[in-house]
Amino acid sequence: MAGLDSEQHRLLDVLGHRWALRVVFELGGGALGFNELRRRCDSMSPSVLSKRLNEMRGVSLVDHDDFDSWELSEKGYAVACALNTLVRVEKASPTESPGRAG
Numbered sequence: 001m002a003g004l005d006s007e008q009h010r011l012l013d014v015l016g017h018r019w020a021l022r023v024v025f026e027l028g029g030g031a032l033g034f035n036e037l038r039r040r041c042d043s044m045s046p047s048v049l050s051k052r053l054n055e056m057r058g059v060s061l062v063d064h065d066d067f068d069s070w071e072l073s074e075k076g077y078a079v080a081c082a083l084n085t086l087v088r089v090e091k092a093s094p095t096e097s098p099g100r101a102g
Helices: 006-015 020-027 034-040 046-058 074-092
Strands: 062-064 069-072
Touching: 006 020, 006 046, 020 034, 020 046, 020 069, 020 074, 034 046, 046 062, 069 074
Parallel strands: none
Antiparallel strands: 062 069
């Protein structure tokens, strides 16, 4: 994409990794401990979750608090809002476009 700086490219790269959007979605409801977040993400492997969280922290999407919980940062909540909008659009869209043969 033209016009993006290196930080924006890095953010898109991180969000493109497997499970990243799911982690954003699950943390959109508030802070979660590692094990609860893992459970909500269909018991993904601990090493993958740890890697995703660290990548996401590296681009300021998540924070790790003093109570050993993970939560979305302000930037992370902005991404979660955008993700929720996409989910709502998908739910509202017909499965086939009018005038197109399936």
